Amino acid sequence: MSEKTDLYLLTGFLGAGKTTLLTNILNDLSGESVGVIMNEFGKIGIDGDIIKKEGMELVEINRGSIFCSCLKLNFAQAMVELADKNLKYLFVESSGLADPSNIGDILDGVKSVKGDVYEYKGAICLVDGVNFLEQVKDLETVERQIKHCHLAVISKVDLIDEETLTKIIEVIRKINNKVNIETTAFGKLNYKFLEEDLMKNQWVENEDTTNTPETKPKTLTLTFEGEVNKDELSRFINEIKKDSYRIKGFFKLEDGWNQVDVVGNIIDYKPTDKNEEISQLVIISKIGPQIIRPIFNAWNSIFKEEMKLR
Structure with missing residues (x-):
């Protein structure tokens, strides 16, 4: 039996810097067999063009959230098909409006069809250092992304002061007091998380996602x-x-x-x-x-x- 593929979910609200971080990760893993599932809300994919590189397995799923009933079967099918590619890593970059609360149910569905082919290594949530404190007041999605992540990475720290950074950390801790917190500027990150057990920070059960066809934005x-x-x-x-x-x-x-x-x-x-x-x-x-x-x-x-x- 071949080794399992390490599966990472990348979340974070629109504009937090997910694609920039993922581009840097992919560059640093250029010698490995890596796949990416890219999820965007628009009818056309923009970010896929940015990260695409030779030899990389890329699947784009557009027109909504992969956690919504409208697309979660597409998401599961993409994982089933990529399981045959003998990948070392699979990164899933979800839409900035995605609520990943039901990721466990989707992974269970993939396992029932394909077997135990993925090792879910956790959700990494990009937290927008400039806009987070305003976003979290009004958007349940932002709170859900923090609640269900295993590593929180505060982005754009070069653009904020220490007081703002301290407030952001306090808010993250109120939502999720188990998660490790890192910071980044320009999408640069210490990739030691690839060797760590992020799932030790799992503390909350799966729940129904707030992504539904009715709440899908125009x-x-x-x-x-x-x-x-x-x-x-x-x-x-x-x-x-x-x-x-x-x-x-x-x-x-x-x-x-x-x-x-x-x-x-x-x-x-x-x-x-x-x-x-x-x-x-x-x-x-x-x-x-x-x-x-x-x-x-x-x-x-x-x-x-x-x-x-x-």
Whole structure:
């Protein structure tokens, strides 16, 4: 019998830095056989393009949370299929809106179909050092991610002061007093957790996830053929970001293709060698379909060319 695959779940709210951390982990494990299941809420996958590399097994599951009844069978099936790839590690990056409370039930389902092929090594939760204290007040998902994790990693610590860091740790401890807590800047982390028993921090039973078809947020994809000015695109994003959980994608600007990433009030542009005909932004709405009209109004007030929204 072949050795079990070490399975890690990567959680954390939208924009916490999961993909950056995962990219660094994958680079440092380049000599190992590694698989990734990438889960995004949008109809198109953005992060899969960022982490994709030769020889890596990548499965993308979009249009919702892998813990919701609408997608959990897809998630289980992906794990069943990847079990035949003789992987050393499988990393599952869940959507930032995912509530992983029922992960145990899903793993039990995989085991009943495929046998004892995975060693669940635990959930690593990225905690957004800049935005967490506000997020946790209003979003049950953020609290659930902390409650059901085995290692909490506070990201962006280079952007916060010691007092804020202390408050974040206090809040994490109130939700989960067993979890180990690490910090990171720029997605760099000591990978000693790969050798540790994170599951010793397991203290809470599985429970029903809050991810349901009824609670699924509205996700829109904006597409545009052509090139825009960065300042004008920033003006457009500033008009709609207050009504958005997250905005991300790839856009052709005057200096070439850029990866666009919006978290809270911060708009980040990174040049990329992506070279396609169509620019795309995925917008996850806080206000449901009511965001459609503000998006069109903001676009038409700034740009002459037409975009498409679906």
